[in-house]
Amino acid sequence: MSKPLSRLLRHEQHAFLARDRSAWEAHLARIRAFLGEGLQAADPGRPVLVLGAGSGLEVPWDQAPAATVGWDAEPWSRLRTLLRHRRWVPWIFEDATGALTDLEATVRRAVMEPWSKRRRDPATAALRLAGLLPSLQPRPVALAAWIAVHRPGTILAANLMGQFGVLAESLVEAAFAPASPWVADPERTDPLAEALEAWTARTVTAFLETLAASGADLWLVHDRAVVFSGGRLALGDWEDPWTRQLRAETGALEARDALAGVDVRTALVRLGLAVVGAERWLWDLAPGQRHLVEALRARPTRDQALRNP
Numbered sequence: 001m002s003k004p005l006s007r008l009l010r011h012e013q014h015a016f017l018a019r020d021r022s023a024w025e026a027h028l029a030r031i032r033a034f035l036g037e038g039l040q041a042a043d044p045g046r047p048v049l050v051l052g053a054g055s056g057l058e059v060p061w062d063q064a065p066a067a068t069v070g071w072d073a074e075p076w077s078r079l080r081t082l083l084r085h086r087r088w089v090p091w092i093f094e095d096a097t098g099a100l101t102d103l104e105a106t107v108r109r110a111v112m113e114p115w116s117k118r119r120r121d122p123a124t125a126a127l128r129l130a131g132l133l134p135s136l137q138p139r140p141v142a143l144a145a146w147i148a149v150h151r152p153g154t155i156l157a158a159n160l161m162g163q164f165g166v167l168a169e170s171l172v173e174a175a176f177a178p179a180s181p182w183v184a185d186p187e188r189t190d191p192l193a194e195a196l197e198a199w200t201a202r203t204v205t206a207f208l209e210t211l212a213a214s215g216a217d218l219w220l221v222h223d224r225a226v227v228f229s230g231g232r233l234a235l236g237d238w239e240d241p242w243t244r245q246l247r248a249e250t251g252a253l254e255a256r257d258a259l260a261g262v263d264v265r266t267a268l269v270r271l272g273l274a275v276v277g278a279e280r281w282l283w284d285l286a287p288g289q290r291h292l293v294e295a296l297r298a299r300p301t302r303d304q305a306l307r308n309p
């Protein structure tokens with residue numbers, strides 16, 4: 001992984017840990033309980049993989065079988081886990097999506113003329129990037145290779161899927177800085193934003209396809225949506241699209257899709273897995289920013305699907 005990418009992940013991790021966590025207790029209790037259940041249910045005779053292990057804030061490592069491996073591309077995550085849990089966990093520092101290096105190179109090509117090394121004007125570069133992104137096909141090569149060699153019985157994805165789009169946006173913004181890559185007028189379409197959203201959807205889908213092909217039990221927790229509007233919210237039935245799951249009891253709902261339109265439950269079923277557990281909760285991440293968190297448990301069989309958990 002390149003230095004700028006490592007720096008970006010470090011920056012994101014630092015920002016995550018530096019937030020005021022006073023309102024996080026309910027979220028932390030639920031995510032730790034969910035991931036803890038996954039770790040306890042895992043076959044201790046087979047490897048267990050924790051993707052997006054981070055510093056272990058959300059991962060109850062004391063419940064992890066001995067053969068549990070952490071996976072996080074952030075360079076300090078393993079050491080932070082040691083400090084938090086007093087456990088030196090075997091670790092993989094690769095990009096779990098396999099998509100970031102290509103994205104980074106493509107952004108660089110769009111921002112700068114390769115022959116003169118001169119920066120293009122931001123509007124031209126943004127259009128050029130929007131035109132290049134559709135040719136990128138994310139493939140989680142390192143993840144698939146690790147799975148093929150180690151054959152894990154259980155894989156946990158600990159709140160990283162919702163980060164794929166955020167990281168991609170940060171990467172693009174950093175390359176364009178101090179200019180903004182986005183169309184400022186909200187009434188106009190933004191080709192780059194649309195192309196990046198489509199890239200994120202392909203990345204999430206390829207990641208899920210790799211997990212589904214692993215044959216492992218899956219415990220996946222991720223942001224489904226980010227809500228910016230205030231006021232009371234009610235959770236409706238599980239529905240695809242997710243927008244039907246959230247109801248603002250007062251005022252209008254202002255929310256953003258964290259997964260670029262991919263409904264993980266629907267995708268897992270399409271990939272032949274049985275979704276055998278599903279829960280959701282709201283996480284008050286920061287003032288004016290609530291996340292709809294989704295926790296799904298899936299097995300590699302169609303028979304045990306709970307269609308209405």
Ligand SMILES: C[S@@+](CC[C@H](N)C(=O)[O-])C[C@H]1O[C@@H](n2cnc3c(N)ncnc32)[C@H](O)[C@@H]1O
Pocket residue numbers: 009013016051052053054055056057058059071072073074077094095096097098100158159160163164167
């Ligand atoms: C919201 S944090 C989750 C925190 C973590 N579960 C914990 O308990 O501290 C997302 C984590 O996913 C990692 N991550 C995001 N994208 C990644 C990628 N493409 N490959 C590997 N790790 C990634 C980040 O470095 C970060 O640690």
